[in-house]
Amino acid sequence: MRTAPQMKIRGVMSGALSSSHRLLFPAAAAIAIFVVAATSGMLSFSPSDGPLPGIVAWHAHEMLFGFVGAGFAAYTLTAMRSWSITGGPSGIWIAVLILLWVAARMTALGTFSDAGLIVVPLGVGFLALVALILGRAALRSKSWNGGFQAIIALALTGYQSAILMGETRPLAPVLVLAILLSVVCGRVVAGFSWSRLEQRPEQQKRYRFGTYAGNLGAFLVFAVILLDASGQPAADFVANALLMAAAGMTLTQLLCWQSRRIWRDGLLVMLHLAYLWLPVGLALLALARSEVIAIPPSTALHALTVGAISGSIYAVAARAVARRNAHLVPLRADLLGYALLWAAAVLRVFPEAGGDLFSIAPMLWIAGWTVFRNRKIKHLNPP
Numbered sequence: 164m165r166t167a168p169q170m171k172i173r174g175v176m177s178g179a180l181s182s183s184h185r186l187l188f189p190a191a192a193a194i195a196i197f198v199v200a201a202t203s204g205m206l207s208f209s210p211s212d213g214p215l216p217g218i219v220a221w222h223a224h225e226m227l228f229g230f231v232g233a234g235f236a237a238y239t240l241t242a243m244r245s246w247s248i249t250g251g252p253s254g255i256w257i258a259v260l261i262l263l264w265v266a267a268r269m270t271a272l273g274t275f276s277d278a279g280l281i282v283v284p285l286g287v288g289f290l291a292l293v294a295l296i297l298g299r300a301a302l303r304s305k306s307w308n309g310g311f312q313a314i315i316a317l318a319l320t321g322y323q324s325a326i327l328m329g330e331t332r333p334l335a336p337v338l339v340l341a342i343l344l345s346v347v348c349g350r351v352v353a354g355f356s357w358s359r360l361e362q363r364p365e366q367q368k369r370y371r372f373g374t375y376a377g378n379l380g381a382f383l384v385f386a387v388i389l390l391d392a393s394g395q396p397a398a399d400f401v402a403n404a405l406l407m408a409a410a411g412m413t414l415t416q417l418l419c420w421q422s423r424r425i426w427r428d429g430l431l432v433m434l435h436l437a438y439l440w441l442p443v444g445l446a447l448l449a450l451a452r453s454e455v456i457a458i459p460p461s462t463a464l465h466a467l468t469v470g471a472i473s474g475s476i477y478a479v480a481a482r483a484v485a486r487r488n489a490h491l492v493p494l495r496a497d498l499l500g501y502a503l504l505w506a507a508a509v510l511r512v513f514p515e516a517g518g519d520l521f522s523i524a525p526m527l528w529i530a531g532w533t534v535f536r537n538r539k540i541k542h543l544n545p546p
Contacts, residue, residue, distance in 0.1 A: 183251060186261055187237035188480040192532040194229040194268065195473070198222055203525035213273035214282045214327055221271060223333045226468060228290065228323050229268055231340060234476035235319075236260065236293045239312045239347075241483070246308050247300040256296070263289040286327045290320040308347075315343050334460070337467055338388050344441055345381040345413055348475050349374075352434045355482075356420045359428055366422075373419030380412030384445070399452065406449035414442035429493040430485055433478035433501050440470025440508065447512070462512055469528070470508040477501050477535065484538075496538035503531035 200206050202222040215221045240260075244251045252260070269275065270285040294316035301309030322336040353370055360366050383405045390398040390405070417438055425431050444466030451460045481497040507527035514521035 182253065183240035183257060183260070184237040184480070184483050186257060187233045187240075187264070188476075188483070189536060190261065190264060191230050191233035191237065191476060191480075192536045194225060194233065195532045196529050196536070198225045198230065199525050199528050205525070205529075213271055214286075215271060216329065224271055224323075224326060225268070227333055227336055227340075228286075228319070229264075229271070231468070231472055231476070232290055232293075232319065233264060234472075234480075235316070235340075235343070236289070238476070238479050239297065239316075240293065243297065243300055243309060243312075246304060246306045248304045249300055252296055260289060260292060263292055283324050283327050287320050287323050290316055290323060294320055312343075312347065315339060334464065335388055335391065337464055338384050340472055341441060341445065341467055342381045342384050344438070344471055344475060345377050345384070345416075348434075348438065348479075349377040349413075349416060351479070352431075352438055353420060355434065356422070356425050356431055359424045359431065360422055369419040373416040376412045376419065377416035380409040380416065380445075383409035383412065403449045403453040406445050406452070410442040410445035410449065413438075413445065417442065428491075429498060430478070430482050430491060433481060433493070433497075434475070436505060437471060437474030437478050440466055440474060443512075444471055466508070466512045469511050470505075474501070474504060474508065477504055477531070480535070494538055496534050500531045500534035500538070503527045503534065507531060 202218055213221060215224055240251050242251075266285050267287070267289045270282055275281055275285060294313055297309055297313035297316055300306070301313050318339050319336055322331060322333075322339065325331040326333065326336075353373065357366075357370055387402045387405050387409070390402040417435065420435070425435060444463055447458065447463035447466050448460065450456045451458045451463045477497075478501065481493050481501065482491070484497065485491045485493055504527070507524045510521050510524040510527065
């Protein structure tokens with residue numbers, strides 16, 4: 164017969180393994196804090212024995228595949244309940260995913276070996292399993308939405324394999340994630356925003372046009388990936404023009420969603436402010452690549468990663484928590500954490516705006532995710 168403490172532990176474990184977001188969102192926050200602290204001088208740390216060439220490469224890898232990978236899996240494996248006939252993974256599948264995610268982080272640090280035959284399978288195992296779960300469910304459910312997300316996970320797995328073998332730079336996977344934001348996150352933001360409106364015919368036309376604009380923007384970003392892969396110098400001019408056009412399309416999409424009612428909903432404000440970074444990042448990347456303005460491409464990439472992708476992960480995670488409460492109202496802690504995160508993005512991408520405050524951007528980032536990890540969630544209802 165089990166004791167009361169054993170029953171309590173069993174209940175906590177059962178709850179944690181009931182849905183992907185319960186463990187993977189906190190895991191994303193934890194690695195986000197650790198990586199920035201380790202690469203901004205707050206920790207005495209250097210992954211010199213790992214498969215990646217230096218701490219900058221490790222930072223880029225872990226932010227893309229550790230932090231964003233966990234956030235992507237937390238959302239998509241939970242949201243698949245809306246389109247999959249089998250529901251989302253739970254129990255042993257969640258446990259295996261967490262173990263593979265931890266193994267991938269340890270592999271990037273060089274804990275096991277630097278041999279490619281060991282590094283690549285352990286390094287990509289987490290995303291490969293996410294792709295398998297999504298792909299299998301999409302085939303069984305005949306879901307285009309699930310199939311698209313499975314392709315994204317598979318593409319990220321392939322790019323991670325190439326990076327671990329030293330064959331590519333992290334620009335391509337960031338652009339893949341930009342496509343994901345435009346299509347999937349765009350659909351999420353549009354759906355939640357539409358539910359807040361009076362749903363008049365003229366609003367419906369704007370939202371439909373916004374969908375077309377967003378899909379075109381995603382297609383243009385995909386074309387940029389193909390042009391970059393071609394390796395032709397003459398393709399750079401066309402690719403940069405397409406990036407600027409994609410920025411215009413995603414900005415048009417965002418403008419089509421706007422209404423006073425949207426800005427009275429804290430959860431929607433978080434989603435919209437995160438999505439704003441997508442056209443900003445694409446435009447900055449086009450300008451940086453064409454050398455029209457003197458900004459490094461890494462600054463533009465941070466607009467997409469720190470601003471758009473990270474902001475979206477935070478906003479979606481805050482909404483998941485709000486759904487477990489009595490009504491869709493964000494926690495005050497989430498509003499504070501998101502504000503810190505957004506301020507960190509502004510200072511990182513536009514250092515001139517903050518002057519000497521640029522140096523505190525890492526601290527704001529860490530503070531935002533620390534608030535996220537330590538917020539107290541009370542009076543939870545079943546999800």
